[in-house]
Amino acid sequence: MRPRLRCVNCGAEYDPSPKLFTCPKCGHLLEVVFTPDELPPFTEFRRRSRMMGIWRFKELLPLKTERPVTMGEGSTPLIRLEKLEKIIGVRRLYVKFEGANPTGSFKDRGMSLAITLAREVGSKAVVAASTGNTAASAAAYAARAGLKTFLLLPRGKVALGKLAQSIMHGAIIVEIEGNFDLALDTAKELAKRDEFYPLNSFNPWRLEGQKTLGFELFEDIGVPDHIFVPVGNAGNISAIWKGFKELKRWGYSDSLPKMNGIQAEGASPIASAFKAGLRAPLFTDSPETVATAIRIGKPVNWLKAWKAVTESGGTFESVTDSEILRAQRLLAREEGIAAEPAGAASVAGLIKLASQGYFNGDETVVAVVTGHGLKDPDSARFHPTMRLRAISMDDAIEKVMEVLEGRSVEEKAVG
Ligand SMILES: Cc1ncc(COP(=O)(O)O)c(C=O)c1O
Ligand SMILES: N[C@@H](CCOP(=O)(O)O)C(=O)O
DSSP: OOOEEEETTTOOEEOOOTTOOBOTTTOOBEEEEOOOSOOOOHHHHHHSOGGGGGGGGGGGSSOOOSSOOOSOOOOOOEEEOHHHHHHHTOSEEEEEEGGGSTTSBTHHHHHHHHHHHHHHTTOSEEEEEOSSHHHHHHHHHHHHHTOEEEEEEETTOSOHHHHHHHHHTTOEEEEESSOHHHHHHHHHHHHTSTTEEEOSTTSHHHHHHHTHHHHHHHHHHSSOSEEEEEOSSSHHHHHHHHHHHHHHHTTSOSOOOEEEEEEEGGGOHHHHHHHTTOSSOOOOSOOOOSOGGGOOSSOTTHHHHHHHHHHHTOOEEEEOHHHHHHHHHHHHHHHOOOBOHHHHHHHHHHHHHHHTTOSOSSOEEEEEEOBBGGGOGGGGGGSEEOOOOOSSHHHHHHHHHHHHTTSOOOOEEOO
């Protein structure tokens, strides 16, 4: 059935148009709604090649195409955390490691769909505001599709790895004197012009790609009890929830997970309002956090995320920068998983909630680790390290043996 666009606030429905993003009646964001023509048995999706990327689930996506722009995104590892289960006190704990995507973050799932659409509607150029990952992903997928990419980035606030990716893929970078929210307003203005196709998450077609994360979880472990997602512009948690709701609506599953959104304390417009019992976010002009990916004061998808959490019976929580860095360290040093700070926020949130008795002791919990640690190499300086300096081979061997035999414990945080 032909997809429609539906307002998340007033429910008004519209015929699809690739550049209709907000409801002409009430100004809220739209979502894509459709009924698949065909519903293959779920086992069929697993049989398909991983190199099809999100298009493995093509019957459950609203865009029909013979030529998707794909790099095999998705099909990311679901990793059981046996050591952290004991440390945190959760029965079954998994990380869905989105750092394993082609450009190192979950954005690739959405970008594959959005760039395919941009090409199909004849756009020559794409535009995105970004704290870094959207930029890297947009630049890579647009390069593959032969589209010119314009990126609006908050100056000095994008992690090195992400900036390097955007440069490597040949994007045109506009550094904005101001934060992400200003960059996003600029991207929205540019998107009004015919030349540009926007790739941020106010574009509901992009989120259709991101819902496949939910499909993969269902494929691997069924419906988990809880899913924890770091929240910035609030698109991803909304997309994952939409994926699970569709699985239920289309008869694949009979239950739903609780969605839990985690924000950094210094950039927590949604979590702080939710915890204060309000019904709308407390936007801020000066978000600040070590987790630069989620340094966002006015999340554009706040209503979609709010509904995901309240309808599912989950919660929003905020975590401090030191809680985020501790989670980053635990993931890396206990489980071998390198997360960028924002990616570790989900784990920081579940650690905090577990310590407050949030879980009943027999649940399956999934934390989405949204971006790879290599994205933000600078964040390594927050962790203690042992560096031995040696002036000769004998000296090096002696220093190594001292440590191995416990004669020297030289562990310092660098930076
Ligand atoms: C690594 C990382 N984690 C989490 C988020 C938050 O995702 P969303 O903006 O969809 O809430 C972002 C971007 O905002 C990100 O880049
Ligand atoms: N973390 C994001 C912020 C932009 O969010 P988007 O989902 O609206 O593109 C980024 O990587 O830029």
